[in-house]
Amino acid sequence: MKKTIIFLMLLSLTGGYGVAQEKVLLLEDAVKQSKENNPEIQAARQKYLASKSGIIPVRNLPDPVLSIEYDSLNKMNMYGFTQEIPFWGKLSLRGKIAGNEAEMIRNGEYLSKELEVIARTKTSYFLFLAASKAVTIYDESSQLMKSIIKSVEAGYITGKTSQSDVLRAQVELSKMLNMLVIMKQERDAMQAMLNVLLNNKPDTLPGSPVEPVNYDFKYSLEELTAIALKNRPELKAAKNLLEKNKLSTALFKREYLPDFMIGYKRQYMSNTGEYAGHLDMVSLNLPLWFWKQRAMVAQSKQEQEMAQAQYTNMENMTYYDMKVLYTKVKTYQQLINEYANAIIPKAKQLLEISQASYQANKTDFIDLLDSQRTLLALRLEYYQYVVEYEKNLGELERIVGRELK
Template identity: 35%
Template sequence: MKTLTAGLIFLSLSPALPAGEVQRLNLKAYLDEVRAGNPEIAAAAALSGVYSARIKQAWLPEDPQLEFERMYADGTLGSGAAERNILIRQAFRNPYKMYLQKGAAAAENGYYSGLKEDRINRTLAEARAAFYEYALAWHHELVYSENLELSKKFSRIAETRYAVNQGSQSDAIKAQVELSKAMNMVITARQEKETAAARVNNLRGKRPDAPVAEPEPLEANAPVFEYSSLEAAVLAKNPYLAAMASRLKSAEKKLSLARAGYAPDFMLSWRRRASDDAAMNGTYDVSLGLTVPLWFAKQSAGTREARSERDMAAAEYEAAGNSVLLELKTITVKLDYYRRLTDLYGNTALPQAEVSLKASEAAYQAGKTDFLDLVDANRTLLETKREYYEYIAAYASWLGRLESLTGAEFGKNGDPL
């Protein structure tokens, strides 16, 4: 009895479950916090910014060269020069090469931009799972708290029946054991709720011990999805697939650029003279030079390298498509599984378990059944409630993964918003 008394004192000192209107943690507002404060999303956005800034760097020409010439000097350090010239040189890549370089850099930026969107979607899916895990922890505490009250009630009934010689001492002791177990369940549920709250805070970039409001209650909303329409949405909108397509496009541009290595680049020079010779003074020279791709083995090796990279990107794009469709199939199977269980438990199993407990309680009070039957009925109701809320949370979490995969948010009827 000392352990039981200590447990009751702990539960009485623990924060009471909120009642009535309270401030709740809204899923949409929480996801907005994650989008704004998650460090992994910030890192992906910064990396995307790096490659966005590289587009102009990839194709714009190098800085021009400015030279000061002192010609025919007869003194130290160029003194006494008969000509004092200014020379400007500018190297220009072949315009076709510049076009290809710009296209390759833009496609590479598209790759990292797609990875950024994929990171955002996957982090938000993880955040949805954390939110529903936290909401499930709240429901577990509510369910176990209800079970605790029922255990107290059954314990009083067993003790009363024993006091008037209508029940056995064994039933009263069993009732105390069930009451102790019920108290431990509540304590464990509160500890699990703290762990779930820490994960919620971690994903939005806050300290693990930051306060978290009570979440919105779980709702048994499980729409049915058509696989064919989902497959079309994934192939059209999945950001990871879009990223891999951009990577393939970049590899194709680089292959074209390698093939263009046989084309010459250009050098433009301009010289202005200041000369002691009146005939040469104020004159200028203009020259246009070009590179000669003489070492063909170099260009040939570069083309083979670029072709291999293109082939690798094409294979990885195909593999990404297969992987995404496999993930979609897994998600749709899980959604159908948890939807059926949610319907079964909400419409059949849970009401039957509640009726069974009421019947067992009435039969025990009337002396028509033993205490173990009452305990078994209570445990069945407890497990049914717990599993029912777990299935609701699991469906919502898998729905978040579907939204991450398709890049679309779905309403309560299953239609994209």
């Protein structure tokens, strides 16, 4: 009867990976919440918006200067204004430079930070999932071991099993209970990290993570690389920097050309208020110290070459990152499928055979214990591979610049 109970609990242990809970947290909901509430993303977004707001001031004329003067010699009041007007094209170039700086911040800091936080959120989500599953697995295994201990103790009383089998079972149970405590701590730590990324309060219970239905990844490396070269935010930011330096070179070349100052002044007799005439004024600065402009142009060209080198390096790193991450994703995808479809089912079958043999007194307790340990380890490894798959997939999405479904 005792061994029949063991058999039923073995079936329960091998039949599923956890107990469904009422409150769940879907991955897409976690990603949405982190995008909306994460402080790092919000800070990067505000920095981009601030840089975008700075475009209008630099591409518009400086403020005019109003003047009120009194000529004591001629007894006249004078009212006028002056306006500085940069040479044609300078304001437009300054606006384009500011626009490229804003786009560089958008791509290199805001969008890249958003993708980075999303990748970290997904990693934390699946670490939370793996820790939660480990708690369930160790809890199920410890319950099974308690039943085994009762059976072995009963056998020891009747002389069918040795005291060493009882001690082995008790030690194994102690190890499982210790690991159960450790994995509960790990689960709580992963939940806390997820709360940080979601900008939740520390004691918030976000809900239980949900395991994906399948791990179907059908993209080719060539397809993903083409998407990454087009969409990767860091690559776009490097291109923005290159364009900014090209525009800066064009602007510094225009510094050889003068800026203008126009003015208008009306005069009135101070004692009678009678109109006494007006003055028109046009002046320009003379950029005689041309070596200053020459140095600025040379510096800008060097920065342009630097930006080109940085862009080329980022492009090369994109090829490298895609190759490494794609290989890892495909590898862990294969491992997950092999564990789910072949290795774990065989381990279940081995445990059932060992249990049947133990019931028939055809094998000893060590074989049953080894079979149980093997299945336990494989179930834990399975979720470790799930974490690695999802972590590398998240990094791949960060490089590609979009979600991969």
